[in-house]
Amino acid sequence: xxxxxVIDQWLPNxxxxxxxxxxxxEELQLKYLxxxxxxxxxxxxxxxxxxxKSTSPxxxxxxxxxxxxxxxxxxxxxxxxxxxxxxxxDCLDDVKDDNVIIREARAYLHKRCGDIKNSLNIFLSLIEExxxxxxxxxxLYAENVRKIxxxxx
Numbered sequence: 609x610x611x612x613x614v615i616d617q618w619l620p621n622x623x624x625x626x627x628x629x630x631x632x633x634e635e636l637q638l639k640y641l642x643x644x645x646x647x648x649x650x651x652x653x654x655x656x657x658x659x660x661k662s663t664s665p666x667x668x669x670x671x672x673x674x675x676x677x678x679x680x681x682x683x684x685x686x687x688x689x690x691x692x693x694x695x696x697x698d699c700l701d702d703v704k705d706d707n708v709i710i711r712e713a714r715a716y717l718h719k720r721c722g723d724i725k726n727s728l729n730i731f732l733s734l735i736e737e738x739x740x741x742x743x744x745x746x747x748l749y750a751e752n753v754r755k756i757x758x759x760x761x
Contacts, residue, residue, distance in 0.1 A: 613647070623669065623673075624669050624672070627640065627641060627644075627673065627676070634680055634684065635684055637676075638677070638680040638684055638685070641676060641677045641680065642677065644673065645673065652673075652694060653692075653694040655667045656674075656694040656695075674694075674696055674699055675701075675702065678691070678700060678713075679702045682703040682705050682710060686705070686709050686710070687709065689713055691716050697721055699717070700717060711730055711734060712730075712731075714730055715728075715730035715731050
């Protein structure tokens with residue numbers, strides 16, 4: 609039985625309070641949120657896509673959890689940030705970091721909103737930052753891997 613299932617069984621409707629209490633240890637909070645979101649992904653997706661003008665308290669909690677999850681990932685494990693199609697459009701609003709991963713996520717969110725111009729501008733700025741040396745290194749690395757594989761086969 610998973611932790612969030614135990615909490616649901618013994619402390620029903622108290623996930624929000626538990627997640628907030630874990631805030632004194634943000635890394636533990638991130639771990640719990642990651643597990644919680646993974647375990648309930650289908651339910652979260654369904655609730656996030658079925659929201660009309662009025663939203664349920666559960667949907668609001670899910671939005672809060674997703675925003676907090678992205679904020680904590682940006683702080684502790686940026687490489688794991690994946691903005692899925694059900695994440696709130698404003699999920700990066702509290703993230704101050706502006707590294708490549710965050711900017712790519714922002715570009716995706718702009719695209720999702722239909723703001724293609726800003727999305728393309730962000731992606732183009734990311735491409736402009738790639739140095740000639742980086743490109744040369746990648747081509748040489750790929751060529752070396754190809755040679756190794758050919759010799760191996």
